[in-house]
Amino acid sequence: MLNINSISKSYGDVTAVQDLTFSAGENSITTLLGANGSGKTTTLRIIAGLISPDQGSVSLNGYDVESHTLEARKQLGIFPDQFGLYQRLTVVEHLDYFGSLHGLKDENLRKAIENTVQILEMEDIADRRCEGFSQGQRMKVALGRAFVHSPKVLVLDEPTRGLDIFNVRLLRQLLRNLRDKGVCILMSCHVMAEIEDLSDKVVFIANGQKKAEGSPKELIEKSGASNLEEAFVKYVTDIGGGNVG
Amino acid sequence: MLDKVGIIIRKEIKDALRDPSSLFAAALYTLITPIMLWVALMAMTTEAAKIVNKEIKLNGLDQGSVITSHLSDNGFTFSEDAQVNVTIVGTTSEGFSTNKPVSIIINGDLTKTADTVNAVEEALLSLSTIIIDQRFKVLDIPSNFIEPLDVQIENSNETSYQTRTIIYILVICFLMPLAFTGMSLSIDMTAGERERLTLEPLLAQPVSTLSIMIGKCVTSFLLTMVGSAFAITISSLMISYVPIAGNEIDISFGLISAVKIFMYLTPACAVFSALQLAVALYAKSYKEGMTLAGILGLIPLSVSFLSDDTIMKYDFLPLFWEVGAIKTTLLADSTSLVIPSVSLLISCLIVIACLFYTQRRLKLETLLN
Numbered sequence: 001m002l003n004i005n006s007i008s009k010s011y012g013d014v015t016a017v018q019d020l021t022f023s024a025g026e027n028s029i030t031t032l033l034g035a036n037g038s039g040k041t042t043t044l045r046i047i048a049g050l051i052s053p054d055q056g057s058v059s060l061n062g063y064d065v066e067s068h069t070l071e072a073r074k075q076l077g078i079f080p081d082q083f084g085l086y087q088r089l090t091v092v093e094h095l096d097y098f099g100s101l102h103g104l105k106d107e108n109l110r111k112a113i114e115n116t117v118q119i120l121e122m123e124d125i126a127d128r129r130c131e132g133f134s135q136g137q138r139m140k141v142a143l144g145r146a147f148v149h150s151p152k153v154l155v156l157d158e159p160t161r162g163l164d165i166f167n168v169r170l171l172r173q174l175l176r177n178l179r180d181k182g183v184c185i186l187m188s189c190h191v192m193a194e195i196e197d198l199s200d201k202v203v204f205i206a207n208g209q210k211k212a213e214g215s216p217k218e219l220i221e222k223s224g225a226s227n228l229e230e231a232f233v234k235y236v237t238d239i240g241g242g243n244v245g
Numbered sequence: 246m247l248d249k250v251g252i253i254i255r256k257e258i259k260d261a262l263r264d265p266s267s268l269f270a271a272a273l274y275t276l277i278t279p280i281m282l283w284v285a286l287m288a289m290t291t292e293a294a295k296i297v298n299k300e301i302k303l304n305g306l307d308q309g310s311v312i313t314s315h316l317s318d319n320g321f322t323f324s325e326d327a328q329v330n331v332t333i334v335g336t337t338s339e340g341f342s343t344n345k346p347v348s349i350i351i352n353g354d355l356t357k358t359a360d361t362v363n364a365v366e367e368a369l370l371s372l373s374t375i376i377i378d379q380r381f382k383v384l385d386i387p388s389n390f391i392e393p394l395d396v397q398i399e400n401s402n403e404t405s406y407q408t409r410t411i412i413y414i415l416v417i418c419f420l421m422p423l424a425f426t427g428m429s430l431s432i433d434m435t436a437g438e439r440e441r442l443t444l445e446p447l448l449a450q451p452v453s454t455l456s457i458m459i460g461k462c463v464t465s466f467l468l469t470m471v472g473s474a475f476a477i478t479i480s481s482l483m484i485s486y487v488p489i490a491g492n493e494i495d496i497s498f499g500l501i502s503a504v505k506i507f508m509y510l511t512p513a514c515a516v517f518s519a520l521q522l523a524v525a526l527y528a529k530s531y532k533e534g535m536t537l538a539g540i541l542g543l544i545p546l547s548v549s550f551l552s553d554d555t556i557m558k559y560d561f562l563p564l565f566w567e568v569g570a571i572k573t574t575l576l577a578d579s580t581s582l583v584i585p586s587v588s589l590l591i592s593c594l595i596v597i598a599c600l601f602y603t604q605r606r607l608k609l610e611t612l613l614n
Contacts, residue, residue: 048449073451080449084442088263089256100252101450129263145446 001025002047002153002184007056009042009208016042017053017208024186024201026152029179031195032188033232034205040188041081043205044157047186048078061152074102077151081158083142087131091122091141094130095148102149116144119174136167143171147178154178156187160194172198192229202228206236249452253460254467257434261468267429274425275472278418279479285414286487289407297360300324305333312337312349312372319368329353329361341376408495411484412575415496416549416568418480419473419510423517424542426472427465428535431521434461435603436534444607454604458522462600465518473510477503497577509570512592516563517545519599526606561587563595 002024009017017039024030032040045051047058049065049072058065063072086094095113104112117126120140125133130141139159147154156175160168175198179185189195195202196216204211204219212219212235216228225231261267299321303313312333317323330352340347349369353362381391438444447457484498521538528534548556548564553572559565566588 050445050448070451070453073449076449078446078449080442080445082442082445084444084446086256086260086443087441088260093256093259097252097256098446098450101249101452103451142446 001059001061002030002186003059004043004047005057005059007043007046007053007058009039009046009051009053015208017046020056020205020208020210022203022210022213024153024184026182026184027179028200029175029185029187029198030201030203031199032186032203032205033190033195034188035236038205039208040205041157042208044078044155044186044188047155048076049073074149075152077146077149077154079142079146079154079156079159081161083138085130085133085138085141088129090129091117091126091144094141094145098145099148104149112148112150116148119177120144121170135162136164139163139167139171143174147183151183153184153186156185158188158190160189160191168194192227192232196228204232204235211235246453246456249456250460250463253452253457254464257461257464258467261430261433261464264430264433267433270429271426271468271472274428275422275475276479278414278421279476279483282411282414282418282480283483283487286411286483289411297364298358299361299364300327301329301331301361301365302327303331303333306336310337312347312369315372315375316365316368319364319371321365321368328358329365331365405495408576411496412572413549415480415484415498415575416571417546418476419506419571420513420545420549420564420568422472422476423469423510423514424545427469427518428521428538428542430468431461431465431518432525432528432531432534432538434464435522435525436528436531440531448607454607455600458600458603458607462515462519462522462596462603465522466515469514469518470507470511473514474507477507496575498575502574502577505574506571509567509574512589513545513564513567516592516595517541519596519603523599523602523606526603561591563588563592 004020004022006019006021007017008015008019020039020043022030032043034040042051046053047060047065049069052066058072060072061075063075065072086097089097092113095116096109099109099112117123120143122137122140122144125137130138133141139162143159146156159171159175163171172194175185175187179200199216201213202216202219203213212222214222219231219235220226220228223231223234225234299319301316301321301323302325303316303323310333313323316331330350332350332352334348334350337347339345351362351365351369353359355362378391438447448454481498481500481503484496520541524537524541525534528537545564548568551565551568553569556565556569556572560569
């Protein structure tokens with residue numbers, strides 16, 4: 001369970017996030033939808049404890065990110081907007097490193113690595129160094145790194161960016177499976193079809209503020225739009241703030 | 246915390262061992278000064294042991310005379326193809342009987358065969374001295390009349406110039422690794438990680454920034470220590486294999502000295518590993534990190550060039566104490582070393598300050614991005 005309670009963050013005179021409140025529950029995929037520079041990445045970084053909010057709080061499975069940073073991070077798997085892989089480490093070594101940092105050891109670690117490699121269909125590249133990997137292969141490794149330790153909350157920053165259709169389908173299926181296993185998934189995304197297909201809940205953000213939240217269907221109905229894209233544009237430009245459902 | 250530090254060290258070492266550019270830089274900086282030492286030693290010993298070509302062509306009427314036999318006794322051989330011609334004008338028996346000097350002309354290319362020409366001249370002058378001595382004896386003149394001055398030379402400096410030169414080079418050999426061996430790795434682990442965008446995923450893990458920095462610092466420290474060990478071992482081998490005996494070089498550099506020097510360098514290695522990480526994290530890019538760390542590396546080299554008096558005067562400072570201790574060890578000086586309590590304390594404070602700075606800086610990384 002992820003709770004974001006009235007967070008704000010400014011960089012000098014620029015307000016990145018302003019009084020943002022929403023929650024993401026277990027067994028659900030929540031999507032942050034906003035234009036470039038709307039504050040999505042800043043929000044995700046605050047959730048990961050990489051940035052401290054100027055005000056407000058974030059809790060992950062009951063752990064406050066500011067006061068119990070390390071405990072909160074144990075609940076979290078993060079998939080950043082840039083994959084950021086170690087070129088000289090193999091896939092298995094990546095999973096071993098990040099699994100170990102989350103406290104997995106010996107047999108548990110070995111099983112977690114095997115399981116991750118299998119789920120992400122990485123058997124053929126498991127012992128290869130990441131240097132020279134395709135975008136899809138890099139995505140798989142970054143995703144494996146994010147959930148090798150079976151996190152309760154998974155945060156993904158634009159996960160489908162740059163992926164071909166096969167990898168998008170694989171990712172989509174994987175996120176559904178994780179959701180069904182009880183994982184709370186929060187992601188930012190620009191692809192409307194992806195959002196409509198995957199999301200149980202969508203949060204519209206503009207200028208660092210929440211404009212609306214609800215299921216895609218609810219948002220479309222409430223706005224009177226014919227699809228989610230139109231609904232988003234209406235909320236962000238015309239209607240203003242408001243919650244649905 | 247320690248297990249997390251161990252995980253980070255393990256990963257960083259694995260990563261470093263697969264980084265050919267960092268390894269090449271580390272090896273180069275570690276080996277470059279021992280190679281310089283090798284060249285210097287070889288130049289010194291070759292100069293001293295230079296073998297003069299003693300092949301000459303003897304001309305004139307008096308080739309079987311006392312001159313011929315004296316030259317032969319002094320190792321000269323005679324050949325028609327020799328490049329140096331020694332011509333005896335007239336005969337020695339005639340010259341000696343009439344008390345007229347025997348004229349001898351040494352002819353040779355003074356660019357190519359100067360050593361041979363000088364050796365012939367030296368041999369003939371020594372023969373001349375022998376003949377003078379014999380003539381004085383015939384006249385019954387005592388030896389104290391012949392040599393009224395007894396001049397002896399004594400060296401007031403126990404350490405020869407050659408020894409000091411070699412020690413200077415050795416100190417540079419030992420300081421070079423701590424200045425440069427871990428440099429490339431330190432920058433790769435910090436500024437490099439930032440540029441490759443691997444820092445943010447790492448910072449999102451349940452591990453404190455202090456643990457991350459300790460892990461990286463220990464890795465850099467270990468590599469620097471390995472570099473130091475290599476430099477010391479290679480230098481020691483060179484000293485033991487080059488024929489320095491008889492060349493006024495007196496250096497104590499056995500196994501015990503090598504181990505001592507390795508131990509003396511430990512605090513300095515820790516200081517420079519921490520400083521390199523701090524500088525690399527301060528830098529905005531990998532390139533800037535290399536530049537700043539390169540400038541930082543000049544500090545130990547500068548200290549190695551300071552006079553012994555200055556080194557001793559400031560031996561409470563890190564690096565000064567280490568250099569003084571190394572020189573004392575190499576000279577087998579019986580002067581007891583000052584316990585490096587103040588120097589060690591300052592070293593510890595520098596390492597702690599660097600770790601504090603780097604872990605604070607790491608917390609700001611995502612903001613800086």
